[in-house]
């Protein structure tokens with residue numbers, strides 16, 4: 027029994043295996059078509075495999091197929107010899123072990139039935155195994171039948187293809203035949219037409235007979251032509267008919283193909299149904315383990331085969347399809363592939379670029395960080411230098427330090443200069459020493475001469491006294507002599523003796539006198555010669571000293587020339603560093619000044635101070651509001667006690683820039699009454715930025731007068747209710763802003779008074795005039811509130827005397843009208859309109875700042891007269907400083923916060939590097955710029 031089952035299993039297995047092999051072989055055999063080639067077949071098999079079903083035909087499908095096949099034959103299109111394959115041969119079932127087994131089984135069944143018939147009445151119990159076997163056998167029968175059907179279907183397909191090929195060939199041959207015929211006829215007609223045209227051409231007089239003969243020939247020719255034309259039209263008709271027939275046949279073929287396709291589909295579905303049934307049977311009949319295993323294995327095998335076939339089909343499709351008929355597809359595929367490759371390479375490049383960019387950005391980030399750090403360091407250094415500069419250290423020292431840091435060549439130059447300076451200083455000090463010695467000598471000589479003079483005078487006095495005494499004595503002696511002569515004549519010898527004695531003593535005394543007198547005289551004479559000699563010596567010494575002094579001075583002046591040159595260079599360097607410093611500080615600087623609490627501000631008692639500055643951080647400012655502190659970081663925050671000078675110190679570099687040819691704008695912004703006018707204009711005791719700036723301008727101009735010649739001109743306007751008015755004209759008319767007609771692109775205000783200023787005193791008068799003409803009113807916030815924006819515009823034009831280079835700097839000093847909350851200022855009527863106009867123009871200023879901050883392409887300068895007028899000083903390439911004025915009192919905290927927020931926005935604006943407005947004279951100058 028076991029042996030039987032094993033045999034059965036083996037048979038099954040071999041049957042299935044064989045079946046698959048046959049199927050493959052059959053597909054291989056049927057798939058080839060001479061027209062479509064092996065690729066086409068592969069495609070078909072591929073698609074069949076993908077479908078997972080092997081097409082098999084049922085009996086019904088087969089009969090229908092036979093019918094249509096016979097109808098196609100009836101069209102009169104017969105197969106050629108080589109294409110004609112006998113159907114019986116193709117439809118021959120494969121000799122398989124299955125067939126042998128079936129025959130064996132049939133015989134067994136027959137035997138069984140005969141045994142059953144023999145053992146009538148005997149009860150035979152059918153075992154389940156037998157039942158299964160019978161199932162299996164019936165299934166196998168069905169299966170073999172299916173196989174046959176499938177083979178038939180394949181054969182039919184082959185036949186159909188052959189038919190199609192033959193039909194096409196036939197049609198082609200027909201078409202060429204008719205075309206040839208038509209062509210022949212056409213050529214005959216054209217030749218005839220040529221002949222006719224020759225016949226029609228006029229001939230000579232002597233050709234009369236020929237002409238008669240020609241006419242007859244012509245007649246026949248025309249007739250034959252007509253006949254030919256008729257034939258041609260007939261042929262054309264035939265051709266047309268053929269065409270219609272062809273079309274009809276094509277249509278028939280198409281419908282037949284469709285019908286076949288439908289039948290094939292039906293057959294396919296039928297086969298599928300059968301296969302499903304078969305599978306069901308297969309699984310149902312797997313009773314024993316070995317059978318189940320076989321079934322499982324076969325199922326597994328099936329799936330593996332299926333996946334293999336799918337893979338193969340895909341592979342074939344991929345490799346074969348393009349080379350056959352789908353050259354377009356292939357091209358497309360190639361294109362796609364190349365495009366993919368291109369894209370991949372681009373992607374790779376992009377990735378590389380990206381990584382490169384990332385690296386670069388990292389590097390630049392790092393470099394930026396380094397730069398910022400270096401800039402910070404430099405800023406600190408420069409700040410230190412500036413501080414030193416501020417403490418009025420000598421200019422050379424400042425430049426020396428700067429140069430020491432900056433340039434080694436300059437350092438060398440400086441060292442040389444310093445050495446020369448030292449040498450000169452030494453020489454000078456030597457000269458000074460000598461001068462001092464000489465002076466000492468002179469002083470001593472003077473002293474000696476003075477003493478001698480005194481002595482001489484004393485001697486002279488003594489001599490005079492002695493002379494007088496002598497004269498007196500002589501006079502007395504004369505008198506006595508006369509008396510003695512008289513007495514001698516009258517008196518006794520005794521008296522005479524006495525008198526003689528007296529006379530002798532007097533004579534002795536007199537004789538004693540001359541040596542003293544003589545010595546005195548010689549003393550006097552020697553002293554005189556000494557004095558004379560000394561004065562000569564003194565004169566010579568002075569001459570000598572003078573000589574030495576002049577040589578020293580000439581040497582110094584010679585060295586001074588060098589020094590002057592170096593000084594020029596150093597000034598240029600200084601300017602450069604100054605520019606760098608200003609740039610590092612930012613071409614837009616925001617400073618905040620806190621107004622001190624004045625008596626008049628404390629109207630309400632218990633007003634708290636809410637704004638505080640940090641003594642350790644000069645750029646921070648904290649505002650307390652509702653118990654919370656908010657810190658603002660600006661460029662500089664001045665404490666309330668900051669002086670006007672301290673504020674100006676911060677502005678000074680910008681004012682200097684103006685002389686160097688930059689456009690500078692300095693404006694005070696803030697709430698009404700917060701001290702804008704005080705900061706800009708100040709008062710007589712404490713002048714503000716305006717006066718200080720002009721003073722600084724004139725001082726600088728004075729310093730540079732050896733090298734530069736400057737012209738300073740001033741204009742002053744106010745903008746009140748969006749109306750421009752000249753402040754340097756009483757009853758100034760309404761002015762308008764226009765473009766300069768010289769095509770420079772600069773703005774210009776026709777009719778505006780421009781005053782050329784010669785001195786600082788002159789400017790003071792002009793400022794006073796402008797102040798008088800400005801509109802102010804008292805508001806609740808400020809007794810003398812400025813109700814307009816006041817602009818003081820200074821133009822400094824310079825010419826370098828050495829090179830002829832021209833610079834034009836502009837300094838706009840703006841005292842803005844006070845921003846205020848309308849309800850708080852108690853404004854009504856005209857005041858309300860003013861306040862609204864002020865707020866509107868300040869809003870425009872804010873918009874301009876916002877646009878500059880956002881680096882917008884359009885800056886709305888024209889939105890207000892204020893911004894329009896400041897256009898050439900407020901935008902890119904210029905320098906701006908804003909002094910934000912705030913009140914420190916609690917009642918103004920809202921306005922203070924508003925002003926500080928605006929200030930912080932301004933802080934973030936980047937104006938870029940400032941541009942100097944310069945017209946070069948010659949190249950030399952550029953070295954200094």
Ligand SMILES: Nc1ncnc2c1ncn2[C@@H]1O[C@H](COP(=O)(O)OP(=O)(O)OP(=O)(O)O)[C@@H](O)[C@H]1O
Nearest residue numbers: 621622698699700701702703704808811812843844
């Ligand atoms: N730093 C200060 N030191 C002393 N007094 C000051 C200071 N700041 C302002 N003041 C005084 O405060 C008052 C108002 O100042 P100022 O007129 O300058 O304000 P303002 O902001 O210009 O006001 P408005 O916008 O209304 O014109 C003036 O009397 C001024 O002298």
